[in-house]
Amino acid sequence: MDGIYIEPLQRYFEKYYTTDLGQYKFDKTECNTCVHNAANYNLFAEHNGCGHCTNRKCLEAKNAAHVAKETEKLLKSDPKLVVARPYYGSRNDMALQKLDKKGHEIKELDYNVSAREFPKAPEAPKKEQFTQTKEYEQAVQTFERRNEEYARKVEELDRMKEEGRIKTYVKVGQTEPELCYVEINRKETAPVTIGTLQERDKRFKQLSIEKTVADTKKIVRENDYPESSFTQYEDGMVYFAMLAQLQRRHFPLFGIKDQPFALDEKQRMKIVAKLTDTQKTVIKRDFISHFLCENGHGDNNASKLLRDFANMHFPDQYGLVKATHEEEYQKRHERLEERIKEMKKAEKKAAREAEKQQTTEKTEKKTTAPKTEKPESGKAA
Template identity: 85%
Template structure:
């Protein structure tokens, strides 16, 4: 009998599995001190083979660079035998917790046709039967296939640690293992002390970088690990995420990987993910000018927790608040140095271009004068001196000579521009400022007219002082709003002063017809702040009543619609103060509704009578006899019946 293609395929899978798997009969450990995972002793990426994204483990040729010694006696198996499947029990310590239903069913189909090609490993239990050391997937598939027995190797006198190592080692060499399960397995092997990094590399034929990145998956935020297991994200993306702090991982999941997230990154390749991650979460420290000595050892520097990441000498910062604070302090300090070098300089806040607002706030709090430019003013940067070429940067003498010639030409052009600008400055045609840039201060200049070159007078200084006072009040108000909004009220009685504040607010809704009651006559516009303050200072009971009722009137009329709560309150308010007018309106519309209601009731009753008569007529009709139904007349039969009747 010919075997179908599906069975042949599964046979090939089992045979390949048997050929490529390394049979674990002993745990050979190469003696070497434990290698700690630290930046000092982890090798650089040079010479390390890049680990592929797939978790498939290739065939491992067991050959150590030095003679292996045994840490534990060999675990010798009995001859391969068929055991009653009911005596087999899974191990509670099996690191593999998930099994693909489709894959299990395919394996069960293969076992149903040709049986189990590679025996599972078991050990005797004290309570009877056998416990699986490895091969639970084949055991589960055999149960699905309805097998009565299963091929097994029995290992006697195997300790729990040995059984666990055998299970982990065997499963790590199979294609079906998930990256998260592989990560847990490597971690367990290291924690047990039976392997170190060196022996793991030798034992499983994986690079140190591969094992290290798999171990980092143990630090992956749990929901992201589920996305990896479901193949929603690639293993390379998951490894990249695992190198960052837990709070960043959680934020990435909530905003960019969760199913309902607006900016979803689940389908991104590693390069595309890094591009977007850099934009949202990390910053290259190389572009900043402040002293980064502390940053090199900081826990928020990505270079310190991704040992194999490619980066410059500074790394990437993930704590943007700290980065912004340090950068702003540096920029403010450098700006003050420029101001001390030339007392006539003034800080500029240009309308166009980038600026460091945090540094500007620091300088403002220190009392430095800041000139705000409007959109009509264009501030131009002073030319910067070119950098001289260094001879050691060039391999050919001719290239260095050409670079020197280019530098000399640019330097001459720079000197000419500086001389021209200095002449314009002396003539009063330009004015220099300090522009507070993102990473450093820069000198800039503005072309000015004759009016702006007028000498500073007492009046102009007094105007500046007046403006500074206004700015001070504006800032106090802004901070006060923040204090009031963010803090809760202390327990205290409602004061008379607060009552006056309430009337000050409610006066904004006072109807114009009530202005005379409050002492305001012949004014078509709304009350201004001064008028309201004047009224609040001398409120009478009659005025308070009208102000409150106008306030209620306004908001109930604005919010009332249909049969909502505001509508009910509005009707009660009208009935309370205008019962006659409200009663007339209510009676008019209710009478109109009653007439329409009566007409609709008449139509409903007529329809009911018609339906009742039709039902009686249907009940009175004779029921056709069962088993013999009247044959419908065709046109020909109808014609014949008519002729017979006529005859």
């Protein structure tokens, strides 16, 4: 009974709740005495190899650290090597993240790019593994044939690499890094030089800044501001933003003449560094003017504020504009009032005529209606 139930339960436990440590390449000295190693507490008293790990998080961390370390060894062996992240196939994403954080270049391969693994050297047979001499000799012959094929493939790939027909990468596998190569169009191939590496460095710096800015936007948008006083530096930020709406006719006030386009960021930063009260006033009023002009429509609040703003600073011009349009409105209003008055008169007249017509019709009906004769009294019916 024990054998019937224990063995299936053991296989189920090891398959779904443990991981075979023998599949991993990292140093497992610590695992030999670890409490999470099933070999150290296996209730079924049987285990294979190094045992099975029940702490998957620890296992993945150790494995990723090992794979990343081995990958760095390969990269140091050839400065031109680059880590590749293939579109297809398994990869160790945790190890890739470690390499990315350390600043290693990671090439994203498109879905239509096939990354092929370099051939691996065949393993020579060991005589002690065979019981018969003939079997061992056959294994040696097979090994020699495969080793020759391996040497030919390596030689061919080296030649293709020198000719620029393939590009070599390091693929970060699940348990170890592997060299792989991609066939490329010779016309599109450019040799790796110090200049190209420096250009890559510039691009990586740019990407670093772009990613930092993107994450910073999330921080600013998603968090509440801590309670604190508004600083002078923040005040400068406000003016930097408002300067984007500075009118060109005010450029000379800031030492800028004959510039047909808006201020660029360098000019705005330079202006913000040294602002006078007069300049601050102009900047704020230009910003208010731009905002109210853009958002003032009909009789909304922005429109009312715009009119008040104009009346404060340009009372004569605003007064003339207002009077002109109000006078125009008044004339139209009076004409419409006259038309309304005439229409009301016509409606009343029509109503009286209709009423008169109804009265006449009623009178005519009474006049033309036939009279009924009453029978004489005393006569027989």
